[in-house]
Amino acid sequence: MLKISHLTKKYGDKKAVDDLSLEIGAGEIYAFIGHNGAGKTTTIKACCGLLNFDEGDIWIDGIPVKEKPLECKQMLAYIPDNPDLYDFMSGIKYLNFVADVFGVSKEDREKRIAEYADTFGLTEDLAQPISAYSHGMKQKLAIISALIHTPKLIIMDEPFVGLDPKAAHSLKLIMRNICDNGGAIFFSTHVLEVAEKLCDKVAIIKEGKLVVSGGMDEVKGDSSLESVFLELEGEQDA
Amino acid sequence: MLKILVKARLQGMFSTMFRGSKKKKEKKKKNSLIMKILIALLAVYVIGVLGFLFGFYFDMMAVPFHTFGIDWLYFTFMAIFAFALMFISSVFMTYSQLYEAKDNELLLAMPIPPGAILGSRMISLYVINLAFELLVVVPAMVVYGMNIGLEVISVVMTILISLLLPLFSLALSSILGGLLAIIGSKIRNKNIFTMIFSCAFLFAYFYFYTGIMEYMQMLVNNGTIIAAKIKAVALPVYWIGNGIAEGNLLETLYVIAIFAVVFGIVYAVLSATFIKAATTKKGVAKRVYREKSLVVSNLKAALLKKELRHFVSSPTYMLNAGLGVLFNLVAIIAMIIKRDDLVVLISGIPGVNKMVGVIVAAMLTMLATLNIITAPSISIEGKTLWISKSFPIKAKDFLLAKLNLHVVITMPPIVLGAIAAICCFDVTITDCVIMLVLPVAANYVCALLGLIINLYMPKFNWDTEAIAIKQSGSTVVAMFGSFALWLVPLLLYALWLYKVINIVNFVVVVTVIMVLLAVALYALLMTAGSKVYGRLQS
Numbered sequence: 001m002l003k004i005s006h007l008t009k010k011y012g013d014k015k016a017v018d019d020l021s022l023e024i025g026a027g028e029i030y031a032f033i034g035h036n037g038a039g040k041t042t043t044i045k046a047c048c049g050l051l052n053f054d055e056g057d058i059w060i061d062g063i064p065v066k067e068k069p070l071e072c073k074q075m076l077a078y079i080p081d082n083p084d085l086y087d088f089m090s091g092i093k094y095l096n097f098v099a100d101v102f103g104v105s106k107e108d109r110e111k112r113i114a115e116y117a118d119t120f121g122l123t124e125d126l127a128q129p130i131s132a133y134s135h136g137m138k139q140k141l142a143i144i145s146a147l148i149h150t151p152k153l154i155i156m157d158e159p160f161v162g163l164d165p166k167a168a169h170s171l172k173l174i175m176r177n178i179c180d181n182g183g184a185i186f187f188s189t190h191v192l193e194v195a196e197k198l199c200d201k202v203a204i205i206k207e208g209k210l211v212v213s214g215g216m217d218e219v220k221g222d223s224s225l226e227s228v229f230l231e232l233e234g235e236q237d238a
Numbered sequence: 239m240l241k242i243l244v245k246a247r248l249q250g251m252f253s254t255m256f257r258g259s260k261k262k263k264e265k266k267k268k269n270s271l272i273m274k275i276l277i278a279l280l281a282v283y284v285i286g287v288l289g290f291l292f293g294f295y296f297d298m299m300a301v302p303f304h305t306f307g308i309d310w311l312y313f314t315f316m317a318i319f320a321f322a323l324m325f326i327s328s329v330f331m332t333y334s335q336l337y338e339a340k341d342n343e344l345l346l347a348m349p350i351p352p353g354a355i356l357g358s359r360m361i362s363l364y365v366i367n368l369a370f371e372l373l374v375v376v377p378a379m380v381v382y383g384m385n386i387g388l389e390v391i392s393v394v395m396t397i398l399i400s401l402l403l404p405l406f407s408l409a410l411s412s413i414l415g416g417l418l419a420i421i422g423s424k425i426r427n428k429n430i431f432t433m434i435f436s437c438a439f440l441f442a443y444f445y446f447y448t449g450i451m452e453y454m455q456m457l458v459n460n461g462t463i464i465a466a467k468i469k470a471v472a473l474p475v476y477w478i479g480n481g482i483a484e485g486n487l488l489e490t491l492y493v494i495a496i497f498a499v500v501f502g503i504v505y506a507v508l509s510a511t512f513i514k515a516a517t518t519k520k521g522v523a524k525r526v527y528r529e530k531s532l533v534v535s536n537l538k539a540a541l542l543k544k545e546l547r548h549f550v551s552s553p554t555y556m557l558n559a560g561l562g563v564l565f566n567l568v569a570i571i572a573m574i575i576k577r578d579d580l581v582v583l584i585s586g587i588p589g590v591n592k593m594v595g596v597i598v599a600a601m602l603t604m605l606a607t608l609n610i611i612t613a614p615s616i617s618i619e620g621k622t623l624w625i626s627k628s629f630p631i632k633a634k635d636f637l638l639a640k641l642n643l644h645v646v647i648t649m650p651p652i653v654l655g656a657i658a659a660i661c662c663f664d665v666t667i668t669d670c671v672i673m674l675v676l677p678v679a680a681n682y683v684c685a686l687l688g689l690i691i692n693l694y695m696p697k698f699n700w701d702t703e704a705i706a707i708k709q710s711g712s713t714v715v716a717m718f719g720s721f722a723l724w725l726v727p728l729l730l731y732a733l734w735l736y737k738v739i740n741i742v743n744f745v746v747v748v749t750v751i752m753v754l755l756a757v758a759l760y761a762l763l764m765t766a767g768s769k770v771y772g773r774l775q776s
Binding site for chain 2: 048049051052070071074078080082084088089092093099100101103105106109110114124125127
């Protein structure tokens with residue numbers, strides 16, 4: 001579903017991402033972990049066509065992001081680490097706008113908005129302007145907007161930040177359900193317990209380079225993901 | 239502590255114009271220098287115009303008041319004018335700085351006394367007020383010195399009063415700001431309230447401004463009567479003028495004591511209630527969503543609707559970028575109501591009746607160039623730029639939505655203005671064409687120019703949208719560029735081409751050039767502009 005091949009992104013002379021390659025298949029939940037400034041957000045933005053990159057290629061379901069960004073964007077949904085949304089719209093107007101952009105039918109959008117707003121406990125607040133939303137409510141709205149057009153691939157940057165426990169649980173169930181139906185999810189997180197329990201695969205990035213990647217069991221072995229992560233960080237530091 | 243807070247606040251207030259992105263530092267440095275020069279030119283122009291205007295008004299008063307022996311009234315008016323300018327210019331700033339500052343909670347969480355936070359805001363506002371005050375006091379003193387002559391003691395008293403008068407203005411603007419904050423928190427649609435209040439303010443200002451010469455003449459003619467009344471009912475106001483005119487230290491001390499006491503009371507009250515005012519969550523009852531049928535739109539319509547929502551949600555955006563629409567509507571109403579007077583006026587001036595088309599076309603073009611809706615339209619995307627960049631939206635569609643917003647808002651009043659003029663006056667076919675086509679083309683050029691400039695000069699790192707709308711480089715450059723659309727042809731004709739070509743034919747040529755310019759800029763936007771959009775990062 002998502003293939004990253006030898007991705008390199010530089011900011012001036014500094015390589016934010018250095019020759020990174022990854023492959024995420026349909027039905028997989030893939031965690032992307034690393035310390036702050038490791039290159040996670042840069043990689044994610046490059047995958048979504050938000051950021052031009054210097055070397056390498058990225059394909060979404062076989063379509064190259066560089067050559068056909070619009071086709072790729074139609075298939076994916078992106079949730080950033082800080083959901084800055086249109087403050088001048090109400091929640092429902094924003095969701096309807098997103099549905100218009102992705103060409104979702106009237107029936108489908110009404111059904112999905114009702115379903116997901118109910119799941120995340122946001123229905124009553126949909127008439128409120130987004131400017132009145134808390135961080136968590138904005139995060140929930142961003143998640144609902146990402147689900148409206150039933151994307152094949154969802155790319156998320158720290159999706160659990162700001163969510164209450166119930167909403168976080170609902171999101172995990174939805175993520176699993178999407179992947180069980182042939183979709184794929186690629187997300188960054190600092191919550192290693194969530195990654196360990198939820199994900200099929202994991203990749204660890206440090207200073208722009210992929211340190212390790214593969215199946216969760218394969219990467220962590222008999223220890224915890226946290227131990228592996230800290231060990232890798234320690235080895236590199238030593 | 240107070241010094242650090244004041245420094246940070248003043249830096250924040252002045253740096254917003256010049257702060258750029260960290261990327262492409264060298265290029266940004268060059269752009270920043272150009273911006274600084276442009277803004278400095280604008281500042282010099284504004285200061286020069288205001289200084290000249292006030293100097294002119296005071297020049298009307300100086301000799302007559304001196305002749306009648308009421309020099310004190312001259313200085314009283316100087317203080318009143320200075321107070322009015324300070325109050326009008328800073329009341330909204332006081333409101334936002336005191337009651338809507340985003341860092342209130344952050345600062346209150348630090349070990350900083352609330353009085354110091356309030357004090358730092360007050361000192362910053364005091365500096366701004368002082369700057370406005372100087373725009374009046376300096377020309378007034380220069381004019382008096384040149385016409386009558388100044389004594390050192392009068393200058394000293396002026397300095398004393400000038401240092402304390404901003405405190406009085408600040409105290410009253412803080413009270414009005416507090417009232418605005420209370421009213422704003424009680425009403426559901428704050429934007430409509432702000433729009434109505436701002437428009438009323440604007441119309442009152444223009445109403446006063448158009449009659450200012452009459453008022454000045456009235457002041458000069460009735461100087462002695464006004465002086466007697468002021469002396470009888472408002473002794474402190476008399477003390478202000480007399481303290482300066484006669485160099486009366488005691489009266490000056492009375493006045494500055496009054497200013498200090500009023501400010502002290504307001505400061506004490508605000509200081510005691512600052513935490514409550516800064517931390518109380520304002521707002522109206524929650525609007526509960528009731529499920530209803532959703533309206534489906536195609537991509538282009540959805541994008542335009544989004545732009546329209548953004549525009550109408552922001553009084554700052556509407557008032558600053560769409561001012562021409564307001565004036566255009568006033569012009570249309572005036573043309574309909576005052577039709578007979580205008581026809582008599584125009585037919586009475588030899589030669590002018592043949593130039594109606596040119597005059598209306600020029601007027602509508604000037605009004606059109608006041609609209610700079612597209613100039614901040616990309617900048618105000620700010621941190622939400624990721625939405626349109628991550629969605630399957632073509633760069634062309636994104637840009638066209640912004641262009642169409644400008645057209646939808648500004649074009650109907652321009653076309654209606656031209657139609658109203660065609661109905662009002664006896665005009666030829668050529669007149670009709672230039673009255674319709676020139677303003678429409680100029681308006682479209684303004685929209686394209688603003689959008690292209692903003693593509694190359696975006697400002698995404700703002701704290702409040704007003705910074706992107708009012709203080710960004712893109713807006714300043716677009717404003718100058720738009721003015722050039724009528725100023726350059728006007729100067730060319732007035733200085734040189736009047737010898738070569740008849741005015742109507744000249745305007746026809748300008749119209750053709752404007753249409754060609756619109757076509758060229760559109761092509762540029764759709765090609766190079768789309769590529770630049772692809773590289774934008776917020």
